[in-house]
Amino acid sequence: MNNFTIIAALAATLGVSTAASAAELVFTSWGGTTQDVQKAAWADKFTEKTGTTVVQDGPTDYGKIKAMVEAAGVTWDVVDVEGDYAVQAGKAGLLEKLDFAVIDKTKLDPRFVTDYSVGSFYYSFVIGCNKDAVSACPKTWADLFDTAKFPGKRTFYKWSAPGVIEAALLADGVAADKLYPLDLDRAFKKLDTIKADIVWWSGGAQSQQLLASAEAPFGSFWNGRLTALAATGVTVETSWDQNITAADALVVPKGAKNKDEAMKFIALATSAEAQAEMAKGTGYAPINVGSPALMDAEVAKSLPDQQTASQVNADMGYWAENRDAIGERWYAWQAQ
Amino acid sequence: MALLTDTSSSAGAVKSRVVRQYNFAQTLPALLLILVFFVLPVLALLLRSVMEPEPGFGNYAELLGTTTYLKIFLNTFIVSALVTVVSLLIGFPVAWALAIMPSRLSTVVFAILILSMWTNLLTRTYAWMVLLQRTGVINKTLMGLGLINEPLPLVNNLIGVTIGMTYIMLPFIILPLYGVIRRIDPAILQAAALCGATRFQALTRILIPLAAPGMVSGALMVFVMSLGYFVTPALLGGTANMMLAELIAQFVQSLVNWGMGGAAALVLLVVTLTLYAIQLRLFGPARIGER
Numbered sequence: 001m002n003n004f005t006i007i008a009a010l011a012a013t014l015g016v017s018t019a020a021s022a023a024e025l026v027f028t029s030w031g032g033t034t035q036d037v038q039k040a041a042w043a044d045k046f047t048e049k050t051g052t053t054v055v056q057d058g059p060t061d062y063g064k065i066k067a068m069v070e071a072a073g074v075t076w077d078v079v080d081v082e083g084d085y086a087v088q089a090g091k092a093g094l095l096e097k098l099d100f101a102v103i104d105k106t107k108l109d110p111r112f113v114t115d116y117s118v119g120s121f122y123y124s125f126v127i128g129c130n131k132d133a134v135s136a137c138p139k140t141w142a143d144l145f146d147t148a149k150f151p152g153k154r155t156f157y158k159w160s161a162p163g164v165i166e167a168a169l170l171a172d173g174v175a176a177d178k179l180y181p182l183d184l185d186r187a188f189k190k191l192d193t194i195k196a197d198i199v200w201w202s203g204g205a206q207s208q209q210l211l212a213s214a215e216a217p218f219g220s221f222w223n224g225r226l227t228a229l230a231a232t233g234v235t236v237e238t239s240w241d242q243n244i245t246a247a248d249a250l251v252v253p254k255g256a257k258n259k260d261e262a263m264k265f266i267a268l269a270t271s272a273e274a275q276a277e278m279a280k281g282t283g284y285a286p287i288n289v290g291s292p293a294l295m296d297a298e299v300a301k302s303l304p305d306q307q308t309a310s311q312v313n314a315d316m317g318y319w320a321e322n323r324d325a326i327g328e329r330w331y332a333w334q335a336q
Numbered sequence: 337m338a339l340l341t342d343t344s345s346s347a348g349a350v351k352s353r354v355v356r357q358y359n360f361a362q363t364l365p366a367l368l369l370i371l372v373f374f375v376l377p378v379l380a381l382l383l384r385s386v387m388e389p390e391p392g393f394g395n396y397a398e399l400l401g402t403t404t405y406l407k408i409f410l411n412t413f414i415v416s417a418l419v420t421v422v423s424l425l426i427g428f429p430v431a432w433a434l435a436i437m438p439s440r441l442s443t444v445v446f447a448i449l450i451l452s453m454w455t456n457l458l459t460r461t462y463a464w465m466v467l468l469q470r471t472g473v474i475n476k477t478l479m480g481l482g483l484i485n486e487p488l489p490l491v492n493n494l495i496g497v498t499i500g501m502t503y504i505m506l507p508f509i510i511l512p513l514y515g516v517i518r519r520i521d522p523a524i525l526q527a528a529a530l531c532g533a534t535r536f537q538a539l540t541r542i543l544i545p546l547a548a549p550g551m552v553s554g555a556l557m558v559f560v561m562s563l564g565y566f567v568t569p570a571l572l573g574g575t576a577n578m579m580l581a582e583l584i585a586q587f588v589q590s591l592v593n594w595g596m597g598g599a600a601a602l603v604l605l606v607v608t609l610t611l612y613a614i615q616l617r618l619f620g621p622a623r624i625g626e627r
Contacts, residue, residue, distance in 0.1 A: 063588040063597075153470070158575070159590055199492055200575060215469045327591050332404040334575035335583075 025261045028057045029080035032204055033228060037281035038080070042269040049268065052261055062089075065253050069094050074255040077262040078269075080120050083112065084162060086249035087320030090116030096252040102263040108270055109287045111313065117249035118270050119287030121278055124243035124304040124311070125163040128221040131235040133214035139239045144218065145171035145194055155210045155219030158200035160323075160330035162246045162314030164191070167220055170242050170312065180315045184326065188333055200334075211236070223304055227283030240307040246314045247287065279303055378605070385598030395599035405583070409603075412580040415494065415569065416562035419501045420555050423509045426502065428551065431513035432543070436522075449507045457504065461571050464500045465491060468572070496572035497579075501562060508561065509554040516550025517543075553619040560611050564604055580604050 027043055029035040035058060043054035060081055068074045081089070089095050095116040105113050112119025127144055129137035134152070138144045144154055145168065156164050165182055168190040174183070191198075199216045201207035204225045210216045211226075212234045223238065230236040250269060252262045268274055272290030279286045280295060285305040292300045300306065319326070385395050399405050434442050452460070467473050470487035478484045490496055520543065528538045544551075566581040573579070580600060587597035 061589055062592045063594070066592050066594070202570075213469065213471045215471050324591060324593075331586055331591075332402075335404050335408055335578045336576065 023051060024053045024055060025077045025258050025265055026055045026057050026075055027078045027080075027265070028060055028076045030060055031058045034204070034224070034282055034284075035080075037278055038269075041277035041281060042265070042274050045274060046265050046268050050261075050264065052265075054265070065089070065094060069254050072255055074253045074257065076253055077256045077258045078265050079251055079253060080248050081117075081251055082161060083117075083119070083247040083249045083316045084314075084319035084323055086117035086251050087114055087316055088323050089251065090114060091320070094254055096254050096256060096259055096262075098252065098266065099263040103267045103270065107272065107288050107290050109289060112247045112249065112287050114249075117251045118266060120248040120250045120269070121275070121282065121284040122245055122247035122287055122304060123284045124223045124240070124245050124307065125157070125167065125220050126223045126226065126243045127218065127239040127241070128211055128226045128229075129218040129237045129239070130211050130214050131237050133217040137237045137239070138218050140241050141167045141171035142173075144220065145190060147194055147197055150218065152218075153197050153199045153216040154194065155199045155201050155207060155216035155221075157207075157220065158202040158334075160327040162316070162319050163244055164220065165326070165330075166244050166312060166314060170244075176242060176310075176312045179312065180318045182318070182322075182326075184329060188329075191333070222284075224283035227302060240304075240310070242310045242312050243304060243307055244312045244314055245304060247316070378601075381594070381598045382602050383598075384594045385596075385602055388593075388595035388598075395595045396603075399596065399599050399603065405600075408578050408580060408583050411577055412563060415497055415501070415573075415577065415579060416559050418494070418498050419505055419562045420559045422498060422502045423505045423558050424551060424555055427506055427509035427513055427554070428547070430506075431510045431517050431550075434510070434514050435517040435520075449510060452503075453507050457567055460504065461500055461568050464496070464503070464572060468496055468499065491572055492574040494573070494577050497569045497577055500568045500572040501565060504568060505558045505561065509558050512554040512557070513547065513550045516547050520546045549619055553615060556611060556615040560608050560615075563608055563611075 025046075027038070029038055035056065039054075039056055043056065046052065047054055057076060060079055062081070062085060065076070065079065065081075068076065086095070097115050098118065103118060105118065108118055109122075112122060127138055127141070131137060134150075136150070138146070138150050143150055156167075165184070165187045166179055168187040169179055169183060170176065172186060172190045174186070199210060199219075201210055201219075204222060207219070207221050208225050208229045211219065211221070212229060212232075223243070226236050226238050230238075250266050252259060252266075256262055269278075270288055272286075272288045272294055275286035275288040276291040276294040278284070279291060280299055283302065285303040286292065292303075292305065304311070386393060388395075430445075434445055437445070465472075468490040469475070470489070470491075472490075474490065475484075475487040479487065490499070524542060524546075525538050528542050529535075533541070564581050565579065566585065569577065569579045570582055570585075581604070584597050584600045584604070587593045587600060
């Protein structure tokens with residue numbers, strides 16, 4: 001973050017962005033390599049086209065969104081959030097309705113469009129393995145949950161979100177089309193069997209560190225992080241078997257100061273070109289159906305949208321309904 | 337401060353009152369800052385704990401009536417107590433050595449202590465992660481030497497949290513202890529030796545009792561600071577060793593449940609303030625002034 005961004009972010013936080021606010025927009029995401037690409041592929045292009053400065057902020061924080069909306073002091077204009085949160089927050093009145101006169105949704109993957117959100121990018125939870133560290137790599141979720149066949153530590157996403165519970169149920173033999181409503185008792189029972197061997201990762205960078213150092217030689221990862229890790233020379237094997245998709249979404253918090261600009265920003269960010277750029281940079285899949293045609297065939301082939309053979313879609317609607325209940329149970333189980 | 341509270345003569349008392357009022361005026365801007373940016377937001381959060389999702393004490397009932405949350409409270413105390421004891425065991429000899437070593441040497445040791453405090457907390461915690469993990473330097477060395485066959489579980493558990501937090505808390509116990517031990521007249525120890533006390537007796541019957549105020553006040557400070565610690569337990573502990581601060585962050589950030597978050601924060605605040613009040617009562621400026 002350079003000095004200007006810090007000052008701008010401070011100004012935005014204090015609500016003193018008066019004159020500048022006409023030509024300024026605050027975009028908030030999760031930081032790291034993903035936000036770097038979002039800045040290059042979306043924000044810089046947007047500034048080029050409209051002259052509006054895009055201030056980067058982060059990381060996304062749902063507690064902060066709620067506090068800002070309730071205090072009527074919203075300083076974030078466009079926020080990258082998890083798909084299930086977008087559905088829930090839309091219903092809870094925390095988000096602005098998107099203006100589909102400005103945003104062209106005809107070319108967007110309908111799985112990721114609601115009145116309050118459009119997809120930002122979509123990713124899959126896949127099985128990753130450090131080939132240099134072990135003699136055999138787990139290929140299926142059942143393998144990953146089999147500590148007899150694959151002894152050692154395995155790593156999973158720490159937070160309550162679509163992904164791990166689905167993986168546990170698939171590993172336990174639940175058919176992919178019978179996953180929802182999730183059988184939580186069964187999932188936690190399955191998770192209990194490997195609990196002592198789980199190392200949790202709380203962010204993408206940590207997941208890469210765990211895999212590269214073989215602290216946990218296999219586990220469940222965001223596919224893009226494995227692509228990035230392989231590019232650094234680590235011998236990574238990715239198994240796409242029953243890869244579980246989930247998506248991030250772009251939303252506008254209710255009462256955002258630059259609502260009109262925000263809609264234009266989202267329109268650009270979800271355009272075929274911008275989504276193609278984003279996918280190239282991150283290894284995550286575009287949500288605009290026109291994007292793959294604009295991309296290098298090699299790159300397009302490595303993305304989750306090409307791995308549909310055994311793909312499992314996490315049900316964002318189900319998660320939005322049950323997010324709080326699952327979360328409470330999830331964290332209580334972890335703390336036991 | 338001992339001088340300001342000197343009430344041995346009436347002239348001193350008058351002077352002290354004037355000085356106090358003058359000092360109070362000087363602290364006003366700082367107090368105002370604390371009021372606006374700390375006290376008011378905390379009050380707002382506490383208000384949420386009895387207003388959300390509905391008015392009443394439901395959040396507190398859930399917090400204190402759920403086994404998982406009670407376990408987290410207990411764990412917070414266990415970790416803090418463990419860190420305090422280990423810090424004392426390591427800190428006491430260091431403080432003692434600092435007090436008796438030549439000043440040129442002690443300057444260097446102080447510089448090391450202070451430098452470590454100035455280094456970014458995250459950096460230091462990540463460094464421990466790299467050292468302690470299964471494929472880390474410590475385990476690799478031990479396995480290379482043939483001392484162990486399987487890597488020791490040093491991180492993502494209670495051991496990792498204790499090591500990481502003790503390291504961070506050490507200066508906070510060494511510095512006050514050093515101050516107390518330095519004030520102990522070395523002649524007392526010589527006198528003890530002349531009277532036939534063994535070195536062990538001199539330690540247990542002279543040095544430790546005389547240093548006790550420093551030990552207790554340093555220990556209380558470390559304990560109170562440990563209670564609210566977040567970064568180190570989050571990175572070096574496993575989910576089964578969760579501490580209260582992590583629970584609060586989880587309520588607010590992941591579950592977006594400000595009511596429960598506020599309730600947990602109030603419990604932490606009450607425990608912390610109680611311990612701080614005990615510390616003030618036992619070793620506060622007023623007591624020092626009386627001596």
